[in-house]
Amino acid sequence: MTNVQGVSLDLPTPDGTADAYFAHPDDGAPHPGVLLYMDAFGLRPRLEEMARRLAGHGYAVLVPNVLHRAGRAPLVELPEHINPAERPELFHQLMPLIEALTPELAMRDAGAYLDWLAASPLVADGPVGATGYCMGGVLALRTAAAYPDRVAAVGSFHAGRLVTEAEDSPHRLLDRITAELYFGHADQDASLPTEQIQALERALDVAGIRYRSELYEGAHHGYTQADTAAYNAEASERHWQALLDLFGRTL
Template sequence: MATVQQSTLDLPTLRGDMRVHRFAPTTAGPWPAIIFFSEIFQMTGPIQRMATALSGEGYLVVVPEVYHEFEKPGTVLAYDQAGSDRGNELKYTKEIASYDEDVAVLAEHLSQDPECTGAIGSFGVCLGGHLALRAGYHPQVQAVASFYPTDVHTATLGAGKSDDTLARLQELKVPLLFVFGRQDPHIPLAGRDLLRDRLNEMEADFEWHEFNAAHAFLRDEGPRYNPALARVAQALLLRFFTEALR
């Protein structure tokens, strides 16, 4: 639909400034907004390209650096063992209250952005899939798209490896979209069944898609990338947000 302009801003939190990457269509707004939560590696090339593609469809997209209280602004962790180790270390160091405060800060900022219609959705992959799901507890978030969310079924996100995401599912009153790879070792069948059964029990407004794919199959770098399925997943995402936010 449009070309995209990228910029950055720093939003204050109780734990220091949070660097946020902003993607906005160059056509006249306002647009619905999407908070896009990255993997443990922060603003990598694949995340930047995904955010740009989503914004080009007519959305104001903001991508926070989730480890802002630990790393310098602009830090990107590499897709290697050292980067994975650091990302996983911080995932279990950051407090759940800090993850939730980030959502509140972003939602408040977007609600005052003149280029936002006021409709806000959350989207995330991997760690970000879990954070996007938690964002649904915020009253200003109107739709959640969670792609292969880690640590939900084990309730081990954050400091102390003890989160309440699964226990609070009944609080979610917004439409939900879930996408998984069936060959994802981080979210095995038993974990997926646990989450889906809980959603069915509470009669949630959700849709569920599983593909024969590995973890992080949307990431357009590395051997796990499945470009054909990534296109299907992107189509599902765009249709979902069109229905929920427009």
């Protein structure tokens, strides 16, 4: 593990300024870029810590506040330990903000995030990786479909609603993707039941994409997030291994 630096910054998007966090090895050299997409609870110390851990393996990691139109992070007051069962109002506050982030708006932002990475002297030339958690897993997949020449690898962890009836359901975009994909599904995740996982895998096979889709037994939606009740240390470490293997092969 190398020493890393982390900095909070503001980056321009077509729809205003997005607050973000950027972590990178502190050797001053360019490293492969990674776009890390947040879960619903947003940009906060846990995600900054994850960005630094990834940077320690030799990556330049950008974590944008994807809900920047609604304000700077944190958008809601978060307890130190997040348990939605005890704080149901958190989701009531966050869901309208999440639903307002349409795929079109999110992908317009994604272009700005990718441009920022491409312009940074601390980011190596060439395609980047994307990793996302919960809603971020969907955003990472959409980004690979919208910018296939710029995203070489995607890790999607405990993402829900990957297969829906919508015209622009993530599984309908797979034929645009050139990246290698990895999915770490939680088996205790009501937002992605078994039949949806099977439908996703069929769509991946049809699209001819290089991918791995794995079920993490005993893991709940949100298992990577150490500041939440869903955290599962064993599943989280498995996710790190899978993500580092993926980026090691592709970036």
